Amino acid sequence: MELKSKLFITTVALTLIGGSTFANDKVYQLIQKVNPSADPILSTMIHKAAIKNHVDPLLLASLVRNESSFNNNAVSSAGAVGYGQLMPETASELGVNPNDPASNLDGSARYLYQMLQANNGNVRLALASYNAGLGNVQAYNGIPPFEETTNYVSSVSNDYATLVNQSPLLPSIPKKPALSSPKKNVVVYYPNANTEPEKNKKTNSNIFFYKK
Structure with a gap:
């Protein structure tokens, strides 16, 4: 599934009850679909780790699904451990x-955020970096031509797009981001292209913009 060239906005701050409830509900539904025996509070843990590290909970949930199928006991042949491997x-x-489940999720969210920052908010490149290493993404100047990595990026992106597009919180496309207060900034993710000048990018955990 190719991500469309549209700008969507969804509020996910913990203080915004509607957004928080939506994110938790969608993450919980995804967890139950993949691993019904998973910890019932896992959706809340994912949400908390994501918001703490300025990452969309729906993106982190999509990543964890593909990394471990929501199983913190998962260990890869290479030695990767836990929810975020x-x-x-x-x-x-x-x-x-x-x-430790909470610590693993915190580290996974923080590492994902670092990869987003290193790739100027490009979600697909950030996912490729998470999977194959930032050095490989930089060496190939894009997603490395590794079958595992290309399949991984496609799968996580598809899961993420499905969750985001189901959001009842997405309004019509705004003409420009509404930033009424200098204290309320945004983090901008560009899944397909680095089209936004670095100087225009703001960061905060309150609002996430998606250009898809």
Whole structure:
């Protein structure tokens, strides 16, 4: 599924009850579909870790689904651990315990945020970096031609697009972002292209814009 060239906005701040409820509900539904035996509070844990690290909960949930099928006991052949399949050395650099569910999610969300920042908000490149390493994305100047990585990026992107497009909170496309207060900034994600000048990009956990 190709992400469309449209601008959507969804509010996901913990203080906005409607957005928080929607995100938790959609994440919970996704978890139950994939792993009914998963911890029932996992959706809340994902939401909390995402907001803390300035990442859309729906994006983090889509990533965790593809990484571990919401199973914190998952261990890959390469040694990646837990919900977000963190490598031990990555977990150590992030200062988290990959075997602890909440800590693993916190580290996964933080690492995903770092990859988004390193790729100027480009979601697909951030996912490729999460899977194959930032160095490979930079070396190939795009998504590396590894079958595992291309399949991973496609799968996570499809899950994410499905969740976002189901949101009842998405209004009509605004002419320009409504930033009434200098204290309320935005984080802008560009899944398909680096079209936004770096100087125009703002960051905060309150509102997420998606150009798809």
